[in-house]
Amino acid sequence: MKVDRQRLRSLKGIKWSKYGPDVIPAWVADMDFLPSPRILSEIQKIVDLGDFGYRYHDVDLLIPAWCEWVEESHGWLPPADECRVFTSSMNALEAVMLLHTEPGDGVVLFSPIYMPFRAAIEQAGRTVVDVQLQGPDWKFEANSFKDSLDSKTRVVLFCQPHNPTGHIYTKEEINDFAEIVAEHDLIVISDEIWADLVFEGNKHLSLFPNHDKLRNRTVTIGSASKAFNLAGARCCVAHVGSASTRSHLEKYPDHYFGLPSSFGSAATVAAWKYGKSWLQDAKEQIQHNRDYIYSRILEDPSGLTMHLPESTYLGWLDFSNTSLSHQPSKELLYKAQIALEPGDKFGEQCGSFARLNFATGIDIVEELLERMLTALNR
Ligand SMILES: Cc1ncc(COP(=O)(O)O)c(C=O)c1O
Structure with a gap:
């Protein structure tokens, strides 16, 4: 499933409108895919x-x-x-x-x-x-x-x-x-x-x-x-x-x-x-993204880890053994222009975590990972 960056940048929803044009937003749990044609036509x-x-x-x-x-x-x-x-x-x-x-x-x-x-x-x-x-x-x-x-x-x-x-x-x-x-x-x-x-x-x-x-x-x-x-x-x-x-x-x-x-x-x-086949396509894309992210993180020397999610389109990233273990999402917004959801919003014990939303096109996932891992390994 492809995503259209121009369309995304023009959306009024909070995901793409909260940060400036240099930031890749991967925080709130909205997908970047256009909803199914049948939903749009209804x-x-x-x-x-x-x-x-x-x-x-x-x-x-x-x-x-x-x-x-x-x-x-x-x-x-x-x-x-x-x-x-x-x-x-x-x-x-x-x-x-x-x-x-x-x-x-x-x-x-x-x-x-x-x-x-x-x-x-x-x-x-x-x-x-x-x-x-x-x-x-x-x-x-x-x-x-x-x-x-x-x-x-x-x-x-x-x-x-x-x-x-x-x-x-x-x-x-x-x-x-x-x-x-x-x-x-x-x-x-x-x-x-x-x-x-x-x-x-x-x-x-x-x-x-x-x-x-x-x-x-x-x-x-x-x-x-x-x-x-x-x-x-x-x-x-x-x-x-x-x-x-x-x-x-x-x-x-x-x-x-x-x-x-x-x-x-x-x-x-x-x-x-009527949404079954659209959902199947979305799931295939999300699964592909998950596997890509997981393998990139696994082979990266930064110390970052992610438990393989069994469901959702969310990666729960553990930065505790990386150079950005304190407030990683804040650091990454500044150093890599990517917006993740801060871990401590989900629990007081999770300050060294961040949540990554990967319901998007593979090109955006690749760019986001590149920015994140470069910042971590700098
Ligand atoms: C587990 C869970 N429950 C509820 C919601 C919010 O749903 P709604 O917007 O229908 O209230 C979300 C949104 O991401 C969610 O992840």
């Missing part, structure tokens, strides 16, 4: 007709489209009558977290983690229960999870596949996790919006169908935003497997948690109904 139809009236019935298209997509792609069928539409994934996650907690209650996250999880807990006056994952493979560790829990812990924010490490928790890790959450009667919010971006030889495992003890306590969040490059379209579907969450949600008026716009709905339905 949105164009709305524009051409000026069809901006109410479309509440889009919910009746979105939910079945997601359920069928999940069944075909991930092997389980979310019951449609237990699903709900939200404006975005963070909207769904925060709504469910707030319904199950009071100020001061504990909410678990596994760090390093996508930074808005921590902000969501803190801004709501809940207590962050930070369970630190350990590199290089970032596996779930039952004892540290168990030791972090107390009688005030209510909710776990889970991210499968995991941003930023690209780890996919295995069946064994899920089993250990399920036993502990059941013992402590916790609600699990499983953010699975990276599920469709899994590399060859790996498989996404949704939490809900993979353990009996997770069934009545898990809310699964799905979205086309990452796999189909639609983050600005704003749309999310969640399967609310927990009966208590469903009854909490039913007590709120219809508009309380928001809905997607016509554009978000149309783009998302088109992605799930």
Whole structure:
């Protein structure tokens, strides 16, 4: 998949507009690929007709489209009558977290983690229960999870596949996790919006169908935003497997948690109904980029390391044994004109890491790596 640099430089989205023209942006998790033609044409139809009236019935298209997509792609069928539409994934996650907690209650996250999880807990006056994952493979560790829990812990924010490490928790890790959450009667919010971006030889495992003890306590969040490059379209579907969450949600008026716009709905339905071959092309490009980055880093003398991600389009780079071990992203912005996401945003223990977004053309990946490794070896 090719990318058009002129188009990218003219975009108004934050990825390409935040820094000047000399900087290659590889920070926020947006792709550089043009979305699929079918998505563009569905949105164009709305524009051409000026069809901006109410479309509440889009919910009746979105939910079945997601359920069928999940069944075909991930092997389980979310019951449609237990699903709900939200404006975005963070909207769904925060709504469910707030319904199950009071100020001061504990909410678990596994760090390093996508930074808005921590902000969501803190801004709501809940207590962050930070369970630190350990590199290089970032596996779930039952004892540290168990030791972090107390009688005030209510909710776990889970991210499968995991941003930023690209780890996919295995069946064994899920089993250990399920036993502990059941013992402590916790609600699990499983953010699975990276599920469709899994590399060859790996498989996404949704939490809900993979353990009996997770069934009545898990809310699964799905979205086309990452796999189909639609983050600005704003749309999310969640399967609310927990009966208590469903009854909490039913007590709120219809508009309380928001809905997607016509554009978000149309783009998302088109992605799930017609997007398979576009997604396959995008995945091939991303896989090629991942393998290129991994092998370049492996053979480079700078001391830089990257655990091979099993999913996502994110490289979690460890600079601790390099000449730029302190605030590497800040140094690299200055010394190499590349914008990575700073590691300490994902966890206080991650100051010597940075996250690299490689969902772009190979020419940009090559230039970015060249700049980064030259700066590291200078
Ligand atoms: C794990 C994870 N959850 C949620 C989001 C944000 O999704 P949304 O824009 O739908 O709220 C992201 C964005 O990168 C993400 O990586």
